[in-house]
Amino acid sequence: MTSVRSWAALASVGLAVSAATVATGTPASASPSSGRAALAGSLAAGAERSKHEGRVAGGTTVAFDLNLSLRNAAAATALVKAISTPGSAEYRHFLTQSQWIARFAPTQASVASAETWLTQQGFRIGAVPADRLFIPASGSAAQVERAFGTTLSTYKVSGKDLRLADSTLSIPTSIAGVVSGVVGVNQSVASNDLSVEAANAPAQTAAKPNQEPPPPAVFKNPQPCGGYFGQKIDTTDSASLYTPFTSPQPYDICGYKPAQLEGAYGLKSSIAAGNNGHGVSIAIVDAYDSPTLLSDAQQYFGLNGPSIPLPKSQFTNIKPASVGNEALCAASGWFDEQSLDVESSHSMAPGAHIIYVGAVDCLDNSLLAAVNTAITSGASVVSDSWGDTLGDLLVDAATKAAFDNTFLLADTTGVSVLFSSGDSGDNFADFGMTVPDYPPTSPLVTAVGGTSLEVGKGDSRLAEYGWSTAKQTLCEGTTTNCGTATKPLGTLNWQAGGGAGTSFTYLQPSYQAGVVPAALALRNQNLFGPTPLRVIPDISMDADASTGMLIGLTQTFPNGSVSYSQFKEGGTSLASPLLAGVIADADQAAGRSLGFLNPTLYHVDMTHADAFNDIVPAVNPNATAVIRVDFINTVNKLNGFVVSLRAIDYQGIETYCDGTGNCASRLVTVATAPGFDGMTGIGTVGPAFIKRMANA
Numbered sequence: 001m002t003s004v005r006s007w008a009a010l011a012s013v014g015l016a017v018s019a020a021t022v023a024t025g026t027p028a029s030a031s032p033s034s035g036r037a038a039l040a041g042s043l044a045a046g047a048e049r050s051k052h053e054g055r056v057a058g059g060t061t062v063a064f065d066l067n068l069s070l071r072n073a074a075a076a077t078a079l080v081k082a083i084s085t086p087g088s089a090e091y092r093h094f095l096t097q098s099q100w101i102a103r104f105a106p107t108q109a110s111v112a113s114a115e116t117w118l119t120q121q122g123f124r125i126g127a128v129p130a131d132r133l134f135i136p137a138s139g140s141a142a143q144v145e146r147a148f149g150t151t152l153s154t155y156k157v158s159g160k161d162l163r164l165a166d167s168t169l170s171i172p173t174s175i176a177g178v179v180s181g182v183v184g185v186n187q188s189v190a191s192n193d194l195s196v197e198a199a200n201a202p203a204q205t206a207a208k209p210n211q212e213p214p215p216p217a218v219f220k221n222p223q224p225c226g227g228y229f230g231q232k233i234d235t236t237d238s239a240s241l242y243t244p245f246t247s248p249q250p251y252d253i254c255g256y257k258p259a260q261l262e263g264a265y266g267l268k269s270s271i272a273a274g275n276n277g278h279g280v281s282i283a284i285v286d287a288y289d290s291p292t293l294l295s296d297a298q299q300y301f302g303l304n305g306p307s308i309p310l311p312k313s314q315f316t317n318i319k320p321a322s323v324g325n326e327a328l329c330a331a332s333g334w335f336d337e338q339s340l341d342v343e344s345s346h347s348m349a350p351g352a353h354i355i356y357v358g359a360v361d362c363l364d365n366s367l368l369a370a371v372n373t374a375i376t377s378g379a380s381v382v383s384d385s386w387g388d389t390l391g392d393l394l395v396d397a398a399t400k401a402a403f404d405n406t407f408l409l410a411d412t413t414g415v416s417v418l419f420s421s422g423d424s425g426d427n428f429a430d431f432g433m434t435v436p437d438y439p440p441t442s443p444l445v446t447a448v449g450g451t452s453l454e455v456g457k458g459d460s461r462l463a464e465y466g467w468s469t470a471k472q473t474l475c476e477g478t479t480t481n482c483g484t485a486t487k488p489l490g491t492l493n494w495q496a497g498g499g500a501g502t503s504f505t506y507l508q509p510s511y512q513a514g515v516v517p518a519a520l521a522l523r524n525q526n527l528f529g530p531t532p533l534r535v536i537p538d539i540s541m542d543a544d545a546s547t548g549m550l551i552g553l554t555q556t557f558p559n560g561s562v563s564y565s566q567f568k569e570g571g572t573s574l575a576s577p578l579l580a581g582v583i584a585d586a587d588q589a590a591g592r593s594l595g596f597l598n599p600t601l602y603h604v605d606m607t608h609a610d611a612f613n614d615i616v617p618a619v620n621p622n623a624t625a626v627i628r629v630d631f632i633n634t635v636n637k638l639n640g641f642v643v644s645l646r647a648i649d650y651q652g653i654e655t656y657c658d659g660t661g662n663c664a665s666r667l668v669t670v671a672t673a674p675g676f677d678g679m680t681g682i683g684t685v686g687p688a689f690i691k692r693m694a695n696a
Helices: 004-011 074-083 097-102 108-120 142-149 193-199 258-264 268-272 293-304 331-346 364-375 397-412 572-590 598-607 690-695
Strands: 027-028 034-040 051-053 061-068 135-139 152-157 160-165 171-174 179-183 281-287 315-318 354-358 381-384 416-420 446-455 461-466 469-477 493-497 501-507 533-536 538-543 549-556 560-570 627-631 640-648 654-658 663-666
Touching: 034 179, 061 108, 061 142, 061 364, 061 397, 074 097, 074 397, 074 598, 097 397, 108 135, 135 142, 135 364, 142 152, 142 171, 179 364, 179 397, 258 331, 258 446, 281 331, 281 364, 281 572, 293 315, 293 331, 293 549, 293 560, 331 354, 331 549, 331 572, 354 364, 364 381, 364 397, 381 572, 397 416, 416 572, 446 572, 493 654, 501 549, 538 572, 572 690, 598 690
Parallel strands: 281 354, 281 381, 315 354, 381 416, 416 446, 446 538
Antiparallel strands: 027 034, 034 171, 051 152, 061 135, 061 179, 152 160, 446 461, 469 493, 469 640, 501 533, 549 560, 627 640, 654 663
C-alpha cells in the first residue's frame, strides 16, 4: 500500500482521496516484462495473503470488472469540493449525468480498445454502464492468469476461503493508459451483520444453482419487553445479580415502531404536514433480492404504521440478473437487511419513492455494479448497509479507486451516498486490529455510526448514548427471570458497537479540518507522522439492538413452513437507512438534492448547534443497561430462556482471542465526548436539522 507521505500533493485540491483515484490517468507502471505494465494497487495486502491454502483450479469461473481511467480525475475531485462546499460560487450547481460523462468518463474509444483485448483473451463481456467506468467480464481462472500475468490461489482470510492473486497484475502497455485496475480477481467479501448472524443459523439452501435462497430462519422476541423504553421494569430479580449496575433495570424494548422513531428525531409534525420526502427517490443497495420484499413491507406498515402505507407505485425493484455465492455470502441473511432498509427508510420518509437495487452476490465487483446502478437510477439518496470489514487497510487500492470514481460521479451529480460504519467498534475485539471498514472511510461518502436511543411514552426522546454494548448472561432456564440467583452465570464482555476509526488510506478531508480532534486525526502518526487522516463516522443514528426497530419479513420456521413474522433488529444497518429517510425529507424541504453531505454537515455543525444532538457520556454508566430475555432456540420456549444484562454506553474491558488460546485485553477506546467524537461523529439529527441543511 502506498505511503500516506507520498500523497501530500493531494492537499492542494482540498478534498483528500486515495492516490489510486487521483492517479487514474496514469495507473500502470512499466514492468520488467517486455510489452507489459504493472497495474498499481492490484496486489492484496500481505496480511490477507499470510495463510495460503492452494492454487485455484484452472477451470474455476472468475467474474471481474476491468476499470477504465477517468479523464482528468483531479478536476473531477476539485469539482466535488466546489459543488459541495457552502459559500462556494458553484455550491449545489450539480452536473447532469450526461454532462459528467462528457467531461470525465472514459471515452468510447477507450472502451473499444479494452473490449478488444478482453475478447482476444477469450473473456465474455457483460453490459457496460452508461458512464463507462468499467467493463464487466468473466472467464476461467486459467484465462485470468494468462491475461494478467499472475497466478491465483486460495487464502484463509478472517475465516473465509478467498481467491487472491499471488502477484501484481499486469496488462499490455498498449492499453496501460486506458485501464486503471481490476475489481474481482482478488475476492473481497462485503457483509452486513445481519448476514453474519444468518451464517450461524440453520442453513438455508437454494433448491437450484443461481436461485434466490429461501427466507431466513425465523427469530422471535419473547416477552417481557417494553412497548417503549422503561415501560417494563425487572422487579423479580435480585439486586445483587446486577452488581455493579443499579437495580432495578428496565427490560429492553420489543422494537420501536415508525411513529416512535419519527417522534424521537423531531419529524412527526413535519411529516404529518407533508414534508415526508415526496418527489424524492431513495435507492437501497444490498445483495440478492427477496421475492417478498414489497409484500412484507406492505404487511409491516399495515400492522405498525397504517397511516403511512407503501403502495406498489412507490416502489421499484431493480433485480439482479442472477445470483451466486450464496454460501460464502450467507445469502438469506441479506433478506433481513433488505426489509430493515426498506421499512426504516420509508418510516422516516413515507412520501419518498424507494428504489431497491440487488447485487448478484456480496463480492465487491457485484456490489460496485449495484452501486453504479443506484447512483444513476434517478435517486438523490443512496443507502448502503454493508462494507468490507477491515477494508480500509486490507482492500486493494485498485478496488478502492473503482468505488471512489463511482462516488465522484455521485457527488458531482447531486446524489448523497451513505454507508453504515459497521457494528464492531474499531474491530479490535473481533480481529485484534484497530482498522475501520471500507467504503465508509472514503472521504467521498457519509459514514453513519450508531447510538442507543431511548424513546419514552408519547414518542419522546428520553436520552441517547453512543452505541457500545456489553453482554452478561445472568441465567438460563425455563422461566423468564433468574429467581433467587444472586450471581450471574457469565462475565460482562463487550459485544458490539458503532463502527469507528482513523483511516490508514485517506488524508483528512478539508471538511474535517478544525472539527475533528487531533487525537483522533493523528491516531496513526506512529506510521505516517503528524499527518491528519480521515476519521469515521461522520454522523450517527439509532443502531443498538437493545433500542432497535421492529421489522417484519417472511421467515422459515423449524417445520419448514414460511410465513411473515416480526422481531427487533438494529446495527448501523438501521442507522444508514434512517438517515437516508431524513435526507429525503430535507431534499424535499430544499426543493432540490443536497448532494454530497459531508461539507455541509460539518459546516452546519459549526454554525448551528440546534441542527444536531451532541452525544455525550452517561452521567452514571452503571444506570445505563437493560435486561433482555431471549428464546434459547430463537423461536419458542421449548428449550427455555436466556436472561442477560446489556450494558449501554459501555467503556470497560474488551478482549480479543485469536482462537489458539492467546488473548489480549484493553479498555474500549471508542467513546463519546462533547463536540465531534470518535464514536458518533458530530452527533445525531437534531430538532432543526432539516431546516438548517435545506437552507445551508
